[in-house]
Amino acid sequence: MKKYYKINEIAKLYNIKTDSLRYYEEVGLICPMRSKSNYRLYTLNDIYILNIIRDCLKLGYDTSQIKEYLDNRSVNNTIAFLKEEEKLIQRQIRDLQSTLSSIQTRIEDLDRTKQIDFNTCKIEAYPKRYCRYLKEKIDQDEKIDFLLTKLTESMEEDISVLGNMDSGSVVEYKNDEFVYTSVFILTQEEKHDFILDEGMYCTYTYSGEYDRTNQIFYKMKDWIQEHNYKIEGPFLEFLLIDIHETKKVEEYITSIHVKVKPR
DSSP states (O other), X not given: OOSOEEXXXXXXXXXXXXXXXXXXXXXXXXXXXXXXXXXXXXXXXXXXXXXXXXXXXXXXXXXXXXXXXXXXXXXXXXXXXXXXXXXXXXXXHHHHHHHHHHHHHHHHHHHHGGGOOOSOOEEEEEOOEEEEEXXXXXXXHHHHHHHHHHHHHTXXXXXXXXXXXXXXXXXEEETTEEEEXXXXXXXXXXXOSEEEOSEEEEEEEEESOGGGHHHHXXXXXXHHHHTTXXXXXXXXXXXXXXXXXXXXXXXXXXXXXXEEEEO
């Protein structure tokens, strides 16, 4: 077995840059020997130390914390260190389980769109739903996606765009026309901007281009009146499938909801 290792050998072994090894030496984490030609020579003891440094870095320790552990390592301190590593792994497992659950839900939601009844008004019951929203004038469809991205970035939840059916736009009827006034995302966070009340909603779902949307608003408005319901809030446009999930415009699916009550 070799007694000494050069800096390039150690860098290759740990898949790190030689500059990192020089930095570890500079801050006092390791202290390699020097050859007669002043080359750094690393021993097995340095390798032990580098193994510890690698594990500490995985836990997010900075160099001062690593040095403190190295200078004071004992069985008790190592137990404490391993407990921190255990917590990190448990947190990663929880995060992965949450991500897996989210992906499974999105797969189920996308599969469910194959069973949708298109091009018909109907009354459906919905539970209370919490929302975050961003209010800003929307004068073109492309701006909706920009605003949804802006809203997503402001939220603590990690939200994926693929298969996400919990976002859309608020559309209000003002001065005899329908106006897009804000975007929203349904959220599980305690922090929310407004609540979609529990109750009955008139819904209409269609596929294809968005150019039919405005006439559908009027169609729903007439249907609601004809069936003796009264509108109780703005229209909500959910983008169930859009450019994020497909390049085929005919596969786009939009669902419009509006809360109603009997007259």
